[in-house]
Each structure stands twice: as structure tokens, then as C-alpha cells.
Amino acid sequence: MRIEADWLPPVAGLAHFEPPPGAYLAVPRQFEQKEQRARYGFRIDTIGLLIDPATGSEVMPMPRIAPLPGAPAGLLGLANVRGNLVPLYELRTLMELGPRPAGVEPLALVFGESDNAVGVLVEGHPVALARLHPLSRADIPVIPAALEGLAPAGWVQDDVIWLEFDHNAFFDMTLQRAA
Numbered sequence: 001m002r003i004e005a006d007w008l009p010p011v012a013g014l015a016h017f018e019p020p021p022g023a024y025l026a027v028p029r030q031f032e033q034k035e036q037r038a039r040y041g042f043r044i045d046t047i048g049l050l051i052d053p054a055t056g057s058e059v060m061p062m063p064r065i066a067p068l069p070g071a072p073a074g075l076l077g078l079a080n081v082r083g084n085l086v087p088l089y090e091l092r093t094l095m096e097l098g099p100r101p102a103g104v105e106p107l108a109l110v111f112g113e114s115d116n117a118v119g120v121l122v123e124g125h126p127v128a129l130a131r132l133h134p135l136s137r138a139d140i141p142v143i144p145a146a147l148e149g150l151a152p153a154g155w156v157q158d159d160v161i162w163l164e165f166d167h168n169a170f171f172d173m174t175l176q177r178a179a
Helices: 010-015 167-178
Strands: 039-044 047-050 057-061 075-081 084-089 107-111 118-122 127-129 154-157 160-164
Touching: 039 118, 075 118, 084 167, 118 167
Parallel strands: 047 160, 084 118
Antiparallel strands: 039 047, 039 127, 057 107, 075 084, 107 118, 154 160
């Protein structure tokens, strides 16, 4: 077999391809949608909150809490999580949702790690949500005042609404309100 001197090697030829003017590349339907990774969400009363996928989080049994004298409402105190002091909040109090149902043992959901960690009490383990569909702003229900401006998007799965939850902004705002 004879190769012309001005021909490109096969690999270079494939990378050099440009479709003719007016042509477009059709993508087979099975490759159109990117596979959606499951997000995780937790519920506080009737409010579903999504955990930021870029944030590490873990659930643990209720740790021992050291109360802080004069702490603002909603800040339960500090918990020792692997040698780090983590502030632990009761979101029900911060969102003015009323007491926890009787007989429900809370768990601690900790966001982040080391000096950036913060924990909240939750009533159950986070759930995997693999089929979320975005909601328009008009379809997002009325949310507690504590979340105003901090839930930029809403999603729905199986008729349950889940709100984006920027825990960093939420707790920064909570600290500013307390100061």
C-alpha cells in the first residue's frame, strides 16, 4: 500500500475534520442527555432541602452537645466531631416551624469539615434524588422567612418540592441576624 506524501495520518485526519457549510452533527438520542447524578436531600417538617453536591456531609447519631450560655435561639451548642468543635443548630427553631414530633429521635447532619463544619438536627437520613426536575420561580411555594433569598432554585420529584440550600449563606445570615 502506497501513502501519498501530503496525506495526514489517520488519527490527525479524524481530528482535522470540519463538516461542510450548512451541515450539522446529529447526536443519537441515547447520548443527548447527560446522566444526572443523584442529589441528596433532607426534610425539616414539610420543607425539603437539597445538600450542595460540592459539600461533604455526613449523618451521625445525636452527639453530646455543650450548650453555649447566651447563644441565640436555634444554636444548640457545640458538638465534638472527630476532635473538631462543630456548632449544631435546630433548623425547626430558626425557621419557626414548631416542635419536633413526639417520639422522633433527631440525627445530626454535618456539612463541611474541620473549621468550616456546621451541623443541623434532622428527623431522618438524607434521601437520594435521581429524577429531579426544575421548577419555575412561580411554582416555588411560600418558604419560611429564614430562607428568603437563600433558596435560589426549586426542584420536584414525585410531587415533592426540594429547595436548593446554601448552608454557608444560611448560617452567615443567621449569625448576622443574631449580632
